Amino acid sequence: MSDYFQESIELHKKYKGKISIEPKVPLKNKEDLSKAYSPGVAAVCQEIKKGENPKEFTTAKNTVAVVTDGSAVLGLGNIGPEASLPVMEGKAALFKAFAGVDAFPIALDTQDTEEIIKIVKAIAPTFGGINLEDISAPRCFEIEKRLIQELDIPVFHDDQHGTAIVVLAGLINALKIVKKKKEDLKIVINGSGAAGVAIAKLLTDAGFPKSYITDSGGLVSECRDDLNEAQKELLACCSISSICGGLNEVIDGADVFIGVSVGNVLTKEQVKRMADSPIVFALANPIPEIDPQDAKEAGAFIVATGRSDYPNQINNVLVFPGIFKGALSSGAKKITTEMKLKAAEALASLVESPTPDNIIPDPFNRQAPDVVASAVEKVAKTKE
Amino acid sequence: MSDYFQESIELHKKYKGKISIEPKVPLKNKEDLSKAYSPGVAAVCQEIKKGENPKEFTTAKNTVAVVTDGSAVLGLGNIGPEASLPVMEGKAALFKAFAGVDAFPIALDTQDTEEIIKIVKAIAPTFGGINLEDISAPRCFEIEKRLIQELDIPVFHDDQHGTAIVVLAGLINALKIVKKKKEDLKIVINGSGAAGVAIAKLLTDAGFPKSYITDSGGLVSECRDDLNEAQKELLACCSISSICGGLNEVIDGADVFIGVSVGNVLTKEQVKRMADSPIVFALANPIPEIDPQDAKEAGAFIVATGRSDYPNQINNVLVFPGIFKGALSSGAKKITTEMKLKAAEALASLVESPTPDNIIPDPFNRQAPDVVASAVEKVAKTKE
Numbered sequence: 001m002s003d004y005f006q007e008s009i010e011l012h013k014k015y016k017g018k019i020s021i022e023p024k025v026p027l028k029n030k031e032d033l034s035k036a037y038s039p040g041v042a043a044v045c046q047e048i049k050k051g052e053n054p055k056e057f058t059t060a061k062n063t064v065a066v067v068t069d070g071s072a073v074l075g076l077g078n079i080g081p082e083a084s085l086p087v088m089e090g091k092a093a094l095f096k097a098f099a100g101v102d103a104f105p106i107a108l109d110t111q112d113t114e115e116i117i118k119i120v121k122a123i124a125p126t127f128g129g130i131n132l133e134d135i136s137a138p139r140c141f142e143i144e145k146r147l148i149q150e151l152d153i154p155v156f157h158d159d160q161h162g163t164a165i166v167v168l169a170g171l172i173n174a175l176k177i178v179k180k181k182k183e184d185l186k187i188v189i190n191g192s193g194a195a196g197v198a199i200a201k202l203l204t205d206a207g208f209p210k211s212y213i214t215d216s217g218g219l220v221s222e223c224r225d226d227l228n229e230a231q232k233e234l235l236a237c238c239s240i241s242s243i244c245g246g247l248n249e250v251i252d253g254a255d256v257f258i259g260v261s262v263g264n265v266l267t268k269e270q271v272k273r274m275a276d277s278p279i280v281f282a283l284a285n286p287i288p289e290i291d292p293q294d295a296k297e298a299g300a301f302i303v304a305t306g307r308s309d310y311p312n313q314i315n316n317v318l319v320f321p322g323i324f325k326g327a328l329s330s331g332a333k334k335i336t337t338e339m340k341l342k343a344a345e346a347l348a349s350l351v352e353s354p355t356p357d358n359i360i361p362d363p364f365n366r367q368a369p370d371v372v373a374s375a376v377e378k379v380a381k382t383k384e
Numbered sequence: 385m386s387d388y389f390q391e392s393i394e395l396h397k398k399y400k401g402k403i404s405i406e407p408k409v410p411l412k413n414k415e416d417l418s419k420a421y422s423p424g425v426a427a428v429c430q431e432i433k434k435g436e437n438p439k440e441f442t443t444a445k446n447t448v449a450v451v452t453d454g455s456a457v458l459g460l461g462n463i464g465p466e467a468s469l470p471v472m473e474g475k476a477a478l479f480k481a482f483a484g485v486d487a488f489p490i491a492l493d494t495q496d497t498e499e500i501i502k503i504v505k506a507i508a509p510t511f512g513g514i515n516l517e518d519i520s521a522p523r524c525f526e527i528e529k530r531l532i533q534e535l536d537i538p539v540f541h542d543d544q545h546g547t548a549i550v551v552l553a554g555l556i557n558a559l560k561i562v563k564k565k566k567e568d569l570k571i572v573i574n575g576s577g578a579a580g581v582a583i584a585k586l587l588t589d590a591g592f593p594k595s596y597i598t599d600s601g602g603l604v605s606e607c608r609d610d611l612n613e614a615q616k617e618l619l620a621c622c623s624i625s626s627i628c629g630g631l632n633e634v635i636d637g638a639d640v641f642i643g644v645s646v647g648n649v650l651t652k653e654q655v656k657r658m659a660d661s662p663i664v665f666a667l668a669n670p671i672p673e674i675d676p677q678d679a680k681e682a683g684a685f686i687v688a689t690g691r692s693d694y695p696n697q698i699n700n701v702l703v704f705p706g707i708f709k710g711a712l713s714s715g716a717k718k719i720t721t722e723m724k725l726k727a728a729e730a731l732a733s734l735v736e737s738p739t740p741d742n743i744i745p746d747p748f749n750r751q752a753p754d755v756v757a758s759a760v761e762k763v764a765k766t767k768e
Contacts, residue, residue: 004419004427005424006427007424008420008427009427009428009441012425012440012442013440016440016441016442016446017408018407018408018409018420018442018443019406019407019408019486020406020408020443020486021403021405021406021447021480022480023402023477023478023480023481024402024403024404025402025477027478027481030747030748033748034388034392034692035391035392035395036392036395036474036477037471037475038458038474039388039670039691039692040391040392041392041458041471042459042460043389043390043392043393044392044393044396044470045460045463045468048463048466048467048469048470054466054467056396057393057396057400057469058396058401058402058469058473059400059401059473060401060469061400063405073429074429076429076430079429079430079433080433081509081510082432082509083429083430083432083433083438084429085441085442085510086425086428086432086441087421087429089443090425093407093408093409094411094417096404096407097411103405104405106507107509108506108507109508109509110506115506118499119502119506119507121493122492122494122499122503123491123503123507124493125466125469125492125493126465126469126472126489126491285423286423286426308418317421363417
């Protein structure tokens with residue numbers, strides 16, 4: 001790991017960032033200039049002004065803004081916009097490399113919810129979609145909700161829904177192996193931030209039972225008086241909240257543990273108290289909720305992490321490029337729940353014969369962006 | 385001209401815009417991903433958080449935002465952000481093609497001065513410089529002034545200063561031909577918007593006498609009660625304002641006419657009333673203030689326009705790519721008056737032996753961006 005750190009610093013210094021902006025039309029002579037720019041371009045402006053769709057004439061149709069305020073970057077916390085930029089540029093580079101989607105980082109020097117909403121709305125004409133990134137909970141929920149309501153282009157908070165979709169895809173395949181029915185599961189989600197909330201919602205949307213959602217304050221339940229709006233919503237839709245307690249209590253007999261929290265919060269002893277053939281998704285990065293080796297020793301049948309050096313890497317790169325590729329190509333105005341569900345199913349179906357060490361495609365699976373995009377397009381078309 | 389219109393529409397439909405965003409680091413395998421993105425990138429974020437210059441690790445150092453609100457686009461007026469986007473994308477493409485500068489269009493869905501200032505400040509961490517574009521006067525003056533004050537990256541309103549710099553360069557060479565001294569000139573500038581104001585200021589900064597500045601309301605003078613703040617500033621610094629009247633009066637005996645207004649406002653008869661060897665810059669686009677042929681027939685010795693189909697095209701593309709190239713590479717925090725003056729001189733010097741039909745380099749002169757950039761860098765260095 002520490003090798004990657006030093007090599008990454010050197011890579012960034014050498015290349016001075018990770019994206020470049022290139023002309024894609026000829027610009028070699030006056031003739032070219034007269035068509036791409038003045039005077040010819042005036043006619044294009046007028047076509048749009050007369051009511052033609054601007055997306056037919058501009059890069060905006062295929063361009064996603066990767067918007068952050070730097071408030072919850074990787075596991076590093078609130079490091080601000082400048083320090084978050086390498087992550088946003090990386091994401092922009094991945095959008096193009098994995099799905100042919102143009103993406104540009106917008107790191108905002110404000111963490112005020114209303115200002116962020118206003119700014120994203122103001123810059124929206126340049127873009128075909130908005131990927132919210134590394135914005136801390138609970139602000140991320142309000143920002144996403146409002147932008148979805150107030151913009152007519154797709155808005156997607158990847159830390160929430162990208163994670164939820166890959167988790168669902170992995171879980172679909174894990175259940176095929178352990179031969180359990182989703183209806184019968186006892187699921188514990190540890191972590192009630194952006195990812196935890198979105199996973200809990202998507203699992204219930206997919207027909208899974210309500211989850212036990214725990215965080216550092218214990219079980220997200222009616223016993224708590226410190227819940228934010230998004231967590232309170234979970235009480236109604238997605239969480240078993242009639243009891244009081246914490247992870248150590250609810251882990252008893254659990255079939256599935258999904259950790260989207262911090263390192264080393266799940267013990268071997270707790271894994272031993274889970275149901276038969278337990279499924280452990282320990283997704284905290286870089287240090288998982290439990291070391292995968294320890295989890296296996298304690299009886300975990302299937303273990304997934306967020307890391308590339310263990311089997312079953314739960315990596316959003318399997319999802320976000322294809323989600324936007326499909327949404328942009330189909331002209332969808334929103335990323336719907338059905339799109340997310342179908343994307344997860346499509347991703348799961350890429351693993352033909354799931355095994356405990358192979359429940360999810362490799363991040364470099366070349367088909368992943370396309371099957372996800374197709375799933376999204378298909379839903380978009382049936383809605384027309 | 386009309387051919388260009390149709391061909392431009394076809395070009396834009398075919399390519400779906402004019403820029404693309406490309407990864408510039410390898411992204412072929414897990415190893416690459418671990419360095420360009422998670423987990424390696426966390427180390428880069430931390431370096432920046434610890435105080436390292438973000439510009440050393442990101443594309444921001446070489447990236448300019450082309451910001452507009454769509455309020456004064458080409459000669460088309462207030463057509464809004466969507467319809468302005470083809471111009472902004474064109475400009476972004478030119479930045480890269482002419483000077484290797486990455487540039488990205490930001491078309492804003494607001495025309496409120498304070499909101500624009502706030503938004504540009506908020507998105508600034510992503511950029512190394514701000515090119516303001518096609519924002520109407522007088523709002524453009526306040527927006528530029530405030531952003532220059534409040535940001536520590538270069539902010540440049542190209543419609544003002546790009547135009548002023550090319551005009552000055554052309555004028556420097558024109559004077560060599562007519563063998564007049566700048567101190568002795570009677571200069572008439574028709575148009576008191578963004579370009580007119582900036583030209584008047586830069587000419588006086590360059591040691592030219594105050595100009596007669598006229599617009600549709602007559603001479604910008606103390607007789608007027610309809611002047612905006614920027615125009616009032618001209619009264620003190622740059623304009624001869626002690627008389628009342630209009631273009632038709634002040635054109636008598638003028639050595640230089642600079643039109644940055646609208647088509648067909650200067651008559652042959654008026655050109656005949658100018659001084660010996662009159663210099664006529666009729667820069668309105670696409671229809672000049674006077675047809676170049678008519679101007680010649682009326683005795684104009686040197687005629688320049690904004691058009692590519694006549695000699696002496698006054699085209700900002702000679703300036704803005706090099707200005708930002710030099711500012712970004714030298715780390716300059718502002719574009720100073722001295723940089724503008726030196727850029728104009730450098731540009732003028734590219735024409736070795738000026739003639740009436742060759743006072744300014746061709747827009748495709750390959751040396752122009754570099755000599756302009758060098759001039760800017762040299763000034764930046766002497767200020768350190």
